[in-house]
Amino acid sequence: MRDALSRVITGAASLLATACTAGFAAADNLPARDASSQVERGRYLAVLADCTGCHTAPGGESFAGGRPIETPFGKVVAANITPDRDTGIGNWTDEQFDVAVRLGRAADGSWLYPAMPYPYYTRMSKGEVLAIRAYLSSVAAVHHKVTSNQLPFPFDIRAGMRLWDALYFNPGPFKTDPAKSAEWNRGAYLVNGPGHCAACHTPKTHLGGDRDHQTLQGYSVQGWFAPDITDSTTLGIGNWTATDVVAYLKSGHNRFAAASGPMGEEVTNSSSQMTDSDLAAIATFLKNVPGESVATRPLDSHAPVMMAGAAIYQDLCSACHNADGTGVAYLIPSLAGASSVASREPTSILRVVIHGAQSVATAHEPTGPAMPAFGWQLSDAQIAAVATYIRNSWGHAAPAIEASAVQKARKAAG
Ligand code: HEC
Ligand code: HEC
Ligand code: HEC
Known part of the structure; x- marks a missing residue:
């Protein structure tokens, strides 16, 4: 069983892995003035983070989910994140949304697989994530039931991700490096945070965590x-x-x-x-x-x-x-x-x-x-x-x- 769980961990993690360890500060420098600028700010942050890439199936409706993310042990399907109350996230509180995006926990408290890039999104600030929420609340609600977890037993046991998080997940917003320029800091935030470039470009350990010294x-x-x-x-x-x-x-x-x-x-x-x-x-x-x-x-x-x-x-x-x-x-x-x-x-x-x-x-x-x-x-x-x-x-x-x-x-x- 321990073996099986460690394979779950390896597989999910080899797809998308953990955050970079340098601790940095929230670059939350665009305060929203009103609801529409909040939505626009959230739209741009969703572009930086490419939320649509996984959450919109090819030919499917925006953010209605259904795109399977292949892992070596099976599929994890991106969820419906439209404001639909039955099949989307319309009933979620802002707090639940923030916890999902920055801490990798679903509304019911269960662990999300790191096929969802929360180990990088954790570098965003709460204000930024709530702006993304405001934007997602403005898109069309689509009734589309998605079963994310299509992994066979025992890989379907979400609690296995608790161990992965303990090993590789380094939560917390981006911290500015005062020795570097504002432009460098913005770039570091984009690459290590919403842009999740390391998810694909950084070599992984045998358990699928980022090899930080080979970033x-x-x-x-x-x-x-x-x-x-x-x-x-x-x-x-x-x-x-x-x-x-x-x-x-x-x-x-x-x-x-x-x-x-x-x-x-x-x-x-x-x-x-x-x-x-x-x-x-x-x-x-x-x-x-x-x-x-x-x-x-x-x-x-x-x-x-x-x-x-x-x-x-x-x-x-x-x-x-x-x-x-x-x-x-x-x-x-x-x-x-x-x-x-x-x-x-x-x-x-x-x-x-x-x-x-x-x-x-x-x-x-x-x-x-x-x-x-x-x-x-x-x-x-x-x-x-x-x-x-x-x-x-x-x-x-x-x-x-x-x-x-x-x-x-x-x-x-x-
Ligand atoms: C690389 C693919 C990928 C990207 C990019 C991505 N997601 Fe996800 N997301 C997933 C997958 C896969 C799941 C399902 C994970 C699971 O069930 O464990 C998921 C789950 C979620 C959930 C939980 C939904 C639920 O019903 O439990 C939320 C909320 C979410 N994503 C929001 C976002 C937002 C917001 C963005 C952009 C900031 C984003 N995702 C970008 C793949 C992705
Ligand atoms: C989903 C995985 C994925 C993500 C996320 C990703 N990349 Fe890439 N990137 C690739 C792949 C695969 C290639 C090779 C493409 C090819 O051969 O045509 C590539 C190529 C590149 C190249 C060209 C390198 C060369 O020598 O030809 C650059 C530069 C680059 N990526 C930068 C980035 C940056 C910056 C980010 C984050 C904003 C990013 N990538 C996010 C997968 C990814
Ligand atoms: C008809 C013109 C054409 C011919 C003939 C051709 N290529 Fe290409 N090659 C391209 C184009 C255009 C691209 C960029 C396409 C892409 O990456 O999507 C490319 C991309 C590549 C790349 C990837 C480069 C990178 O940085 O992503 C390699 C490697 C390559 N070719 C090798 C070869 C080899 C080897 C041959 C002969 C067996 C060859 N090509 C014949 C047009 C050609």
Whole structure:
């Protein structure tokens, strides 16, 4: 039983994990003047926190829930958070709502799974969470019954989360670091609080808690690799300027990268709708997160696997990405200098080469370019060779990829 509970914990936690430990102060600097400004403030906070991303099912009504969040042991379905009195949260008091969002406890006192990112939302102030409540009270009430807990026994035992909270949950609002600028503090609050960036980008312990000493150094989620976004020039986004960071978060593209998969959703629902000053604050903070650098040497370009990879690259990839890997700014991402290419885990690049990718389209850039799929055309060994080649060219260095890893990636992404 203890084993089973610890697996519940691992699974739920590996999806979304705990808060960052630095204690910081509530940045509650936008006092609401009247009811309508309170609703507007709550709407913007809900954008920062991407509440809609999980609580609106694809094609479903806003905030009516029903989107299953996959965990290794089963599904946890996001709840209906519209003001419907029977199936939503219309009957909840403000206090109950605040406790759910910042402390991870449902109205009946039971533990929520950290598939709901309360370990990050706890960095918001009570005033901010009540503004979100005011906004949610203004949306259409939808009668839609959702059964959140669809986990099989014994994973369905919510009390297991009590132990997880004890291990990994560090409640309390953001505290300002007086040694840093106001802009840095705003960025730190957005990234560690409502933006819950660490939920996907921070490596997890074997029990699924954030590895705080490796904050934002990359983690695999939903079959994608959320890359290192520290200021490391070898593994992270150290080669990006603050302007590059803002462009990526606002439009989904910049000269190095194009956002697809879970990050495409994040850009659509959240960062593309953030104010320019909030995006600049996030960039200032990320450019100040120290990362690790690695001093691995690239594979010898005359090694057989590199020569095979180079030939495939010339033939199938260079027309778009260029022989020198530079791509076309804002249309075709540069593979040279892109940390995602030489990242610790090749999950995303294998997925993109096998299945292709359609990067996100935003109001700022309506047509996202597409990467064609090569999985039907290239064997496992050929994909391994071309991936090894791009991971060891133009200044990148990373271990060779085996054909067996490609076979696994084909299966994982279905
Ligand atoms: C990453 C996905 C995700 C995001 C983002 C998210 N939620 Fe949730 N939320 C969930 C899941 C999954 C549950 C169900 C958890 C459970 O039953 O243990 C949930 C449960 C809740 C509940 C409890 C409802 C009930 O009936 O018990 C509330 C309230 C809630 N979320 C509000 C919010 C608000 C407000 C936001 C934005 C600030 C938000 N959520 C963002 C996934 C998410
Ligand atoms: C639901 C998971 C998830 C969340 C939440 C998330 N990201 Fe990401 N992020 C990803 C994934 C996956 C990728 C890789 C996308 C790709 O390969 O197209 C990514 C890519 C990125 C990149 C590009 C890195 C590179 O080298 O190409 C940046 C920058 C980034 N995210 C910043 C953020 C910030 C800032 C936040 C919080 C406001 C955030 N992300 C929240 C999953 C997430
Ligand atoms: C028709 C033009 C085209 C061709 C040919 C092409 N790509 Fe791409 N590639 C793109 C576009 C556009 C994207 C961005 C799409 C996205 O990430 O959603 C991309 C993205 C990528 C990425 C992810 C980069 C990142 O930062 O997220 C990798 C890796 C990649 N391509 C490798 C290759 C390889 C290897 C080949 C040859 C086997 C190849 N591409 C052929 C257009 C192309």
